[in-house]
Amino acid sequence: xxxxxxxxxxxxxxxxxxxxxxxxxxxxxxxxxxxxxxxxxxxxxxxxxxxxxxxxxxxxxxxxxxxxxxxxxxxxxxxxxxxxxxxxxxxxxxxxxxxxxxxxxxxxxxxxxxxxxxxxxxxxxxxxxxxxxxxxxxxxxxxxxxxxxxxxxxxxxxxxxxxxxxxxxxxxxxxxxxxxxxxxxxxxxxxxxxxxxxxxxxxxxxxxxxxxxxxxxxxxxxxxxxxxxxxxxxxxxxxxxxxxxxxxxxxxxxxxxxxxxxxxxxxxxxxxxxxxxxxxxxxxxxxxxxxxxxxxxxxxxxxxxxxxxxxxxxxxxxxxxxxxxxxxxxxxxxxxxxxxxxxxxxxxxxxxxxxxxxxxxxxxxxxxxxxxxxxxxxxxxxxxxxxxxxxxxxxxxxxx
Amino acid sequence: xxxxxxxxxxxxxxxxxxxxxxxxxxxxxxxxxxxxxxxxxxxxxxxxxxxxxxxxxxxxxxxxxxxxxxxxxxxxxxxxxxxxxxxxxxxxxxxxxxxxxxxxxxxxxxxx
Numbered sequence: 089x090x091x092x093x094x095x096x097x098x099x100x101x102x103x104x105x106x107x108x109x110x111x112x113x114x115x116x117x118x119x120x121x122x123x124x125x126x127x128x129x130x131x132x133x134x135x136x137x138x139x140x141x142x143x144x145x146x147x148x149x150x151x152x153x154x155x156x157x158x159x160x161x162x163x164x165x166x167x168x169x170x171x172x173x174x175x176x177x178x179x180x181x182x183x184x185x186x187x188x189x190x191x192x193x194x195x196x197x198x199x200x201x202x203x204x205x206x207x208x209x210x211x212x213x214x215x216x217x218x219x220x221x222x223x224x225x226x227x228x229x230x231x232x233x234x235x236x237x238x239x240x241x242x243x244x245x246x247x248x249x250x251x252x253x254x255x256x257x258x259x260x261x262x263x264x265x266x267x268x269x270x271x272x273x274x275x276x277x278x279x280x281x282x283x284x285x286x287x288x289x290x291x292x293x294x295x296x297x298x299x300x301x302x303x304x305x306x307x308x309x310x311x312x313x314x315x316x317x318x319x320x321x322x323x324x325x326x327x328x329x330x331x332x333x334x335x336x337x338x339x340x341x342x343x344x345x346x347x348x349x350x351x352x353x354x355x356x357x358x359x360x361x362x363x364x365x366x367x368x369x370x371x372x373x374x375x376x377x378x379x380x381x382x383x384x385x386x387x388x389x390x391x392x393x394x395x396x397x398x399x400x401x402x403x404x405x406x407x408x409x410x411x412x413x414x415x416x417x418x419x420x421x422x423x424x425x426x427x428x429x430x431x432x433x434x435x436x437x438x439x440x441x442x443x444x445x446x447x448x449x450x451x452x453x454x455x456x457x458x459x460x461x462x463x464x465x466x467x468x469x470x471x472x473x474x475x476x477x478x479x480x481x482x483x484x485x486x487x488x
Numbered sequence: 489x490x491x492x493x494x495x496x497x498x499x500x501x502x503x504x505x506x507x508x509x510x511x512x513x514x515x516x517x518x519x520x521x522x523x524x525x526x527x528x529x530x531x532x533x534x535x536x537x538x539x540x541x542x543x544x545x546x547x548x549x550x551x552x553x554x555x556x557x558x559x560x561x562x563x564x565x566x567x568x569x570x571x572x573x574x575x576x577x578x579x580x581x582x583x584x585x586x587x588x589x590x591x592x593x594x595x596x597x598x599x600x
Contacts, residue, residue, distance in 0.1 A: 157593055160501045161586045164508070166564075168521050168585075173563040175522075176531065177555045180538045184550050189542070 342382050351378045500593070507592040517588075521581055528575035533567050534559060 183189035205214040224233040229246045244250035248257070337345065345351060350361040352370035360378070361370055508514040525531055541558045542550050562568075572578055 153593070156497065156500070157589050158586065160497075160504055161582065161589045163501065164505060164514075164589070165582055165585055168514070168518055168581075169564060169568070170560065171518060172522055172525060173534075173560045174556065176534060176563070177552065177559055180535070180559075181550065181552045181555050184542060184547060190539075 339383075346379050346382065350375055351382075353378060504589055504592050507595075508588060513588050517581065517585060520584075521577070524575050524577050524581065525571065528571040528577075530563075530568060530571040533571075534563055537562055 180189065204212050206212070207214075210216060223236045225236055225239050226233050227239070227242060227246055229243070234242045241252075245253050248254075345360070348365070350363045350365060350367040350370055352361045352367075352374040353359065354361060361367060363369065365375070505514075508517075538555065538559060541555065545554060
């Protein structure tokens with residue numbers, strides 16, 4: 089039997105330490121002792137000679153090589169498997185000797201305790217699914233029996249601890265403060281409310297606004313609107329969200345309102361339009377008519393600040409107009425009869441004033457007439473009033 | 489001639505083996521084999537067998553030789569073959585090995 093090559097196992101089944109792999113110089117493995125060198129040299133020479141011969145032979149044996157190679161591969165594979173086995177044996181032996189081999193075993197008693205449960209209605213731990221739903225607990229505070237799933241929130245409120253309950257409590261305090269105190273006590277309110285953050289203070293702010301004195305001088309401020317938006321701050325005056333009922337407004341408020349809003353009274357709802365001064369639904373004529381109606385002949389559209397070319401229109405027209413208009417205590421007009429440029433317009437209106445006073449007793453006509461008047465006014469002119477921009481002076485121009 | 493042939497075979501085997509070790513392929517193959525064996529449960533089976541052996545022999549007196557003697561044949565016996573088939577060891581590992589062998593052989597053709 090030729091000497092075993094390195095790494096191979098003997099037939100006895102005992103493992104041998106793998107020896108130093110021999111190099112290409114074909115030194116046989118047994119020759120590791122230095123004293124054997126001369127012998128090895130001879131042998132290696134011999135082998136070299138042989139290998140060159142073998143080369144020639146191998147060329148012709150190429151067909152067999154594959155099977156041989158496979159056989160070799162099989163052997164190497166077997167070696168690998170045996171290595172793994174041995175390795176495993178060593179691990180086990182070490183574990184036994186060090187005492188940790190049996191560590192991952194559990195004793196049979198605990199095995200029984202934690203056995204997987206496979207019964208209907210139970211989960212694998214043996215717990216019932218709906219167990220806590222129907223259970224009732226007794227609250228230690230109020231001694232009521234509460235459902236388990238509602239127990240925690242109930243405790244929160246019952247004991248008065250926890251986020252929600254403190255919030256609610258603060259809100260209640262603030263609300264009661266708001267009811268009791270007037271606005272001048274705002275500072276106190278603020279002090280109390282300083283600890284609170286947005287949640288509660290928003291609500292309080294809203295409530296406070298609605299409690300404002302309707303006659304306070306600050307009132308007009310709240311009437312300022314953005315385009316198209318409505319003010320929510322006065323639920324008393326504003327019935328619907330689309331308009332204002334003008335009957336309840338005072339003169340001051342009316343004036344301020346009309347300086348900022350369209351104000352044209354709608355036929356259907358009898359309410360003033362709350363849109364901007366340039367709202368496309370109504371013409372400027374309508375707006376002016378409304379202002380005149382409310383504020384007297386000297387009223388002008390807020391847009392038109394420049395002096396009007398007040399060549400008054402036809403008297404007949406004005407009288408016809410005025411006869412249909414209704415004046416409601418518009419005595420705070422300036423009925424100057426002098427022929428100043430500014431007042432000549434007033435003159436035209438002044439006539440109306442005079443006549444209006446006599447006609448005060450006339451019964452109020454419907455708003456339809458007013459609107460009709462406005463439109464009629466528009467149609468009476470030779471030129472139609474231009475949309476937005478400054479249309480009113482042009483109308484007067486035409487009349488000139 | 490038979491001797492020479494055997495010599496040749498042996499030499500070839502030796503050379504290939506050596507080449508495998510040198511390049512580190514053998515180690516890699518070994519790791520792969522170990523992983524596969526754990527995967528298919530071969531190690532657990534062997535461990536169970538080990539426990540039996542240890543219980544037989546007594547914890548204190550077990551020697552390496554005992555273990556080797558008991559376990560190695562089992563490790564390479566029927567269960568192993570089953571495991572082999574289960575995780576396709578033959579396919580993966582063996583074919584890999586075969587390829588390596590061929591490769592080395594072709595490289596080393598001239599030195600033979």
